Amino acid sequence: MRLVIARCTVEYSGRLSARLPEAVRLIMVKADGCVAIHSDGGAYKPLNWMNAPNTLVCEPDAWRVTNRAGERIDIALAQVLSDVTVPLGHDPGLVKDGVEAHLQELVAEHPETVWPGAVLVRREHPTAVGPVDLLVRGPDGAAVAVEIKRRGEIDGVEQLSRYLEFLNRDGEP
Template structure:
């Protein structure tokens, strides 16, 4: 991980053009090549970024990041304020809370709650950017990747999208379809998922545990 605080201007040229005027910002370069520019605000979201894989060329006062698609991110450095670089090592990944971990266990044992004619291949199927919760096969043998959340939000859809992109590189798996499963899926997350061809499934945790719903039923 490399961190640089600098007074800089930033220009992006690709699907559109964008310009950040001169200001102090944090520039982050991760070990996988991802480059992100942050302001002192706005929570976790960077002002601009370039995902890996890419190529970073450095000059004294300018960094140019180029993607395989020809997009460029040009960072012009007007003043270097502070810089450090350190090796973080391999990350063990996110530890799920008790509900999410139990949901995964229950859905692995009851795949009909996700969809019909789905067979479990493996829980925590590894990719080079982390494990997807469930890998299933449908009746036609197509691979199905399932990401499970207690509360389904946009970040979970983005996470599953990244897993699907990596899994589709494996000729033994592709094409891989995705299912986003959660107790509750927010409308914005559902819209994003469906726009990417990802199915959404809301699951009842209590029902999976064998606890009857408080709702009145005819039968």
């Protein structure tokens, strides 16, 4: 994991165009190649990011991240305040316990409680935007992403919206 704190500007071009004006930001480069640009707010959600696989070219004052879809992030580094690389090693993954894990197991065993006639496709279904707790297929074939949360909060709604946007856009199983 490489963590760079820098005063920078960020330009994204691809499906749309977006610009982050100059400010101090955290740039994360994960071992799998994912690049995420964060501010000092907004919880876990990056301001801009590009999932792996991609290509990252780092010059002293400019980085360019590109992918096969033709998307590009250009990061102009005005001042690097910190640049640290730490190998995090093997990640054992998230171990769920308590109420969420039990409820997920029950819904996986009985997906018709979500939608009569629904069938379970997969638990912990991996997507480019994160793992979906349960991927279910409705009787009409529609994909249904099920997320189990201890508390219903806006972050969970945003997470579910990202999953559904991804599943509907990319025609996932």
